[in-house]
Amino acid sequence: MEQTTLGGTELRVGVAGLGCGGSSRLGMRTEKSRAQSVAVLRTALDLGVNLVDTAAAYGTEEIVGEGIAAVRRESVIISSKARAHKDGEEIPFPPTDLIESLEASLGRLGTDYIDVFHVHGVLPQHYEHVRENVVPLLLAEKSKGKIRHLGITEFAAMDPGQGMLKRAVEDDCWEVMMVAFHMLNQKPREQVFAHTQRQNIGTLLMYAVRAIFSRPERLREAMRELAADGRVPESFASGDNPLDFLIHDGGAESVIDAAYRYARHEPGVDVVLTGTGDIDHLRANVASILKPPLPTADLETLETLFGGLEDVGLDRPTPAQSN
DSSP states (O other), rough: OOEOOTSSSSOEESSSSOOOOOTTTTTTGTTTTTHHHHHHHHHHHHHHHOOEEEGGGTOOHHHHHHHHHHOGGGGSEEEEEESSSSSTTSSSSOOHHHHHHHHHHHHHHHOOOOEEEEEEEEHHHHHHIIIIHHHHHHHHHHHHHHEEEEEEEGGGGGTOOOOOHHHTTTTOOEEEEEEEETBOOOOOOIIIIIIHHHTTOEEEEEEESSSHHHHHHHHHHHHHHHHHSSSSOOGSSSSOOTTTGGGGSSSSHHHHHHHHHHHHHHTOOOOEOOSSHHHHHHHHHHHHHHHHOOOHHHHHHHHHHTOOOOOSSSSSOTTTOOO
């Protein structure tokens, strides 16, 4: 497993990380047993993955705790999160609720500290509240050793223009950010990564593969809609495989392979998260993340065709989708 340093932290992390949320939640949403979910996590560790991302909202923290119990705590980088507001509600949680969530997460994970603790899914209208009222409390918990580094994650489906992260990169309290980026959502390159690199903020990448790449019918539907709106050439509205130009000798083996390789080699991306409840799926995803970049000609074509899009493939996942 190739490793890198997560931004300005001292954390050495594998470039492939295990995401415990998304549509699968380690198989919990696809009727896998707890033992099977734990086996997925332990397989990831065997593959050299050392960053595991979970959250109170995912319901997978106890599985993570069980999965890492047999290894040295310092060998695993745990990333977890607490929400600052309820979905669909404008009134944010009281800051003390996040501290209670942190304490509960520590208990479920069976650990004394969380390496990266994020304020989860922050919308632009809640950012000032988080910065002014939540961050000071979390920094106090950091001083106690319960948090090693403070992070923030975007709510991509509700903030496709990344208004929150564009504000957050200007503040020096954030050490890590979780960003939505993929082949059809390239705006973070200029809106986020240019700034995180300058500020030495670590990045965890979500959405490298969602339903739009893992479900051919979803990709065809999206391309038809984009073509109808004049956002991609009309030729993309027909054919069974709109992105098949990426699959060739010397190129990608599949659209999913292309998506992971595209995300992995984007400047400014530290860790690409992959989530699944299937061990074979996990092995294939990690293998793709560790492959070389896509050919330059393919990268240039992707930028030419899709570089102007910013709200594609950010729909919230359903249990049938994978990432």
